């Protein structure tokens with residue numbers, strides 16, 4: 051199957067090293083499949099350790115010239131990249147839906163969202179101020195300046211193939227770092243199209259490099275072991291994040307880790323119920339539930355439990371499952387058949403332990419990657435649907451009695467990325483927000499992400515923040531300069 055794009059040159063399938071589009075040394079390629087149809091969309095060059103090393107070396111060579119540019123010069127190039135992404139939004143969205151599955155409207159939204167990080171950091175990169183520190187002696191002046199960390203390696207997942215890359219590449223480049231990226235092998239085409247546009251924007255050879263390949267542990271091994279790389283930024287599963295952190299320890303690299311979540315949505319009996327239903331629905335089923343900040347556990351106060359379940363189930367039954375390119379589809383396939391099987395195994399296990407299906411609960415007749423939007427009741431804290439990240443369109447709805455019970459249930463997990471609560475009581479909104487052990491809290495709102503806010507988690511959800519004024523610091527070192535002999 052070929053994609054019909056307005057600009058066919060966006061469908062790139064080579065690796066990008068030192069400004070050149072190249073094959074892997076052994077000529078190997080891997081298939082990129084459309085999860086909605088099972089069709090092959092493209093075959094992409096599969097690289098290994100040797101190409102990864104070349105990409106790192108190219109990034110190191112490009113570093114001094116990139117750092118020597120003024121922040122304004124880097125900003126101008128990033129802005130051009132941003133403008134090109136928006137100019138090609140439709141093509142980028144179609145590429146994304148074809149390889150990832152999300153509905154076209156969501157894919158368009160993600161392209162705009164990704165581009166917003168590039169625009170934001172083009173601006174923030176011009177404001178990397180240091181400090182003049184009040185001195186301890188009259189013959190000295192004390193300064194703190196910020197400098198780029200150096201070569202950055204990024205490993206990104208398939209659930210947001212554009213935005214996860216944009217929010218690592220943009221701060222890195224704005225700070226004056228050079229960049230080697232490894233996209234997920236399910237969704238390399240979105241990343242490759244972004245690199246085509248970066249090249250067109252005039253980002254110099256070596257500043258951005260892309261290595262894709264199924265031998266991710268080999269590529270990741272080189273990215274984490276090579277001493278030229280000074281920082282690794284990863285978004286993906288907690289298990290791989292922990293592995294990469296261990297690998298980074300040998301060369302003491304800086305690391306940003308955006309790992310799994312287990313987001314609770316707390317719905318109190320004073321909440322606006324319709325708002326809460328709409329919010330929980332949007333949060334849970336966006337991207338077919340494959341979002342690290344997706345509602346994973348819906349916790350509802352006992353007195354409104356039954357009415358909430360009834361309204362929520364009716365809303366879920368109104369979702370339209372199908373190929374993301376079809377008009378009116380609101381929920382697409384999961385990334386691959388294995389993901390659908392994993393989700394079904396979690397549901398089956400819960401049913402065996404006493405859960406009940408209010409709607410859904412099966413692999414859909416449309417194909418092996420489609421899972422019917424599901425609601426589970428009679429669930430409890432011992433089930434995997436409480437403990438683990440579901441990463442699929444399954445909403446388990448738990449009961450709680452009072453505020454203390456709700457907070458204890460919400461915090462009963464080793465991860466802490468996003469959390470949400472619905473209440474009209476202002477005192478409760480503050481109390482609960484402050485007690486939730488999470489990096490992000492949405493109060494009466496689930497659309498919490500944007501380029502202007504610090505995105506990130508605590509506990510085993512990771513390290514560092516992406517976006518906002520804080521996001522740039524993760525790509526910079528602070529250097530202290532003591533100027534003496536001034537008397």
Ligand SMILES: NC(=O)C1=CN([C@@H]2O[C@H](COP(=O)(O)OP(=O)(O)OC[C@H]3O[C@@H](n4cnc5c(N)ncnc54)[C@H](OP(=O)(O)O)[C@@H]3O)[C@@H](O)[C@H]2O)C=CC1
Nearest residue numbers: 206207233234235266267270286287290309310342439441
């Ligand atoms: N925080 C988040 O946003 C995400 C969370 N997840 C969670 O993880 C679960 C599994 O998803 P999965 O795709 O397997 O996530 P992974 O963590 O395995 O994949 C994320 C990225 O890491 C790469 N990778 C995998 N293994 C290694 C390695 N040993 N060294 C270096 N890079 C590696 C992958 O490459 P390749 O694709 O080539 O293997 C991909 O680019 C999901 O069900 C979900 O719970 C998944 C994705 C995103």
Ligand SMILES: O=C(O)CCCC(=O)O
Nearest residue numbers: 209210285341342343499
């Ligand atoms: O799943 C993720 O890792 C990112 C969530 C998308 C967002 O809201 O930024």
